[in-house]
Amino acid sequence: MNADFVNPFIISLLNVLETMAQIKLQVGKPKRKTTALAQGDVSGLIGMVGDNIKGSMSITFEEGLALDIMQGMLGERPDTLDAEVSDMVGEITNMVAGGAKKELAKKGYDIGMATPMVVSGPEHTINHKVSGHKMIMPFKGEGGKAYIEICFDK
Amino acid sequence: MNADFVNPFIISLLNVLETMAQIKLQVGKPKRKTTALAQGDVSGLIGMVGDNIKGSMSITFEEGLALDIMQGMLGERPDTLDAEVSDMVGEITNMVAGGAKKELAKKGYDIGMATPMVVSGPEHTINHKVSGHKMIMPFKGEGGKAYIEICFDK
Numbered sequence: 001m002n003a004d005f006v007n008p009f010i011i012s013l014l015n016v017l018e019t020m021a022q023i024k025l026q027v028g029k030p031k032r033k034t035t036a037l038a039q040g041d042v043s044g045l046i047g048m049v050g051d052n053i054k055g056s057m058s059i060t061f062e063e064g065l066a067l068d069i070m071q072g073m074l075g076e077r078p079d080t081l082d083a084e085v086s087d088m089v090g091e092i093t094n095m096v097a098g099g100a101k102k103e104l105a106k107k108g109y110d111i112g113m114a115t116p117m118v119v120s121g122p123e124h125t126i127n128h129k130v131s132g133h134k135m136i137m138p139f140k141g142e143g144g145k146a147y148i149e150i151c152f153d154k
Numbered sequence: 155m156n157a158d159f160v161n162p163f164i165i166s167l168l169n170v171l172e173t174m175a176q177i178k179l180q181v182g183k184p185k186r187k188t189t190a191l192a193q194g195d196v197s198g199l200i201g202m203v204g205d206n207i208k209g210s211m212s213i214t215f216e217e218g219l220a221l222d223i224m225q226g227m228l229g230e231r232p233d234t235l236d237a238e239v240s241d242m243v244g245e246i247t248n249m250v251a252g253g254a255k256k257e258l259a260k261k262g263y264d265i266g267m268a269t270p271m272v273v274s275g276p277e278h279t280i281n282h283k284v285s286g287h288k289m290i291m292p293f294k295g296e297g298g299k300a301y302i303e304i305c306f307d308k
Contacts, residue, residue, distance in 0.1 A: 043273075045199055045201075045271055045273075046201055047199075047200055047201015047202065047203070047210065047267075047268025047269070047271075048201065048203075048268055049201070049202075049203040049266035049267070049268050054266065054267070054268050054269050055268065055269050056201065056268055056269050056270075056271050058271065086281050087283070090281070090283035091283075093283075094283070112203035112208065112266070113201075113203070113208070114201025114202055114203050114208050114209065114210055114268055115201070115208050115209050115210050115282065115283060115284045115305065115306075115307055116210075116283045117199055117201075117210050117212065117280055117281065117282050117283065118280070118281040118283060119197075119199075119273050119275075119278055119279070119280050119281075120278060120279050120281070121273075121275040121276070121277060121278025121279060122275070123275060124273055124274060124275025124278045125273070125274050125275060126271055126272070126273050127240050127244070127271065127272040127273075127274070128269065128271050129241070129244030129245075129247075129248070129269060129270045129271065129272060130269045151269065152269075153269055
């Protein structure tokens with residue numbers, strides 16, 4: 001997997017969070033995921049299907065950062081990861097995937113995005129089952145960390 | 155969503171578990187999911203994209219049933235939901251989606267399946283973010299429960 005594929009997702013997440021919640025994230029170094037697991041409290045996941053390619057993306061948030069995003073978007077901070085936070089994570093996942101899809105289309109990749117799913121549960125892990133490489137990108141906000149993972153079949 | 159869509163997934167899960175692990179599940183009554191959440195310890199998720207349709211499927215297992223399946227498939231029962239169980243759940247998710255895809259193709263629905271993702275974490279929940287109906291189907295094995303959820307956008 002090359003930067004052509006990875007960068008649209010990174011840029012899209014940064015854009016979405018800054019536009020929607022006035023939150024700026026520090027971008028860590030993307031790396032190939034081997035044993036490393038993104039661990040977090042709420043995650044948005046989406047499947048991707050193209051003509052000769054298929055894969056998956058996830059965005060995992062630590063609780064503190066997810067609540068910061070809610071506060072930035074709605075002006076109110078929930079006490080816990082409730083149903084509204086789940087909706088918000090689904091919405092962000094959709095927007096990030098949609099933004100990346102547009103950029104990928106400009107580069108000649110026509111990729112259909114499935115519908116998002118949101119997983120809630122303390123310190124859950126997500127494992128993308130693909131034959132190709134897995135890229136994991138760490139982000140850091142004031143309230144906690146986030147991880148994007150992007151994986152495609154060979 | 156009608157039985158055309160739902161039944162291929164139910165039949166496929168029953169086939170896969172009986173063939174691969176000699177495990178028979180009791181099928182509960184499918185229902186539209188409203189507030190009900192499938193709660194389990196390990197889940198396989200997959201996105202689906204067709205020409206005019208997109209959606210998602212998840213299969214959630216309680217720990218006891220997941221370990222029973224491992225024992226049935228490999229003859230050995232792991233102590234915990236380890237990396238091998240995660241691989242097995244990803245494989246089963248792929249097989250169930252593949253089996254359902256074939257059946258749906260016979261009915262004229264051409265749906266591309268993304269790559270599976272596996273979520274681990276005690277009592278996590280999964281929320282499918284779609285505009286259409288969500289169907290949840292409960293299953294019961296000797297070692298615990300399982301749930302399939304199938305959701306499509308309108």
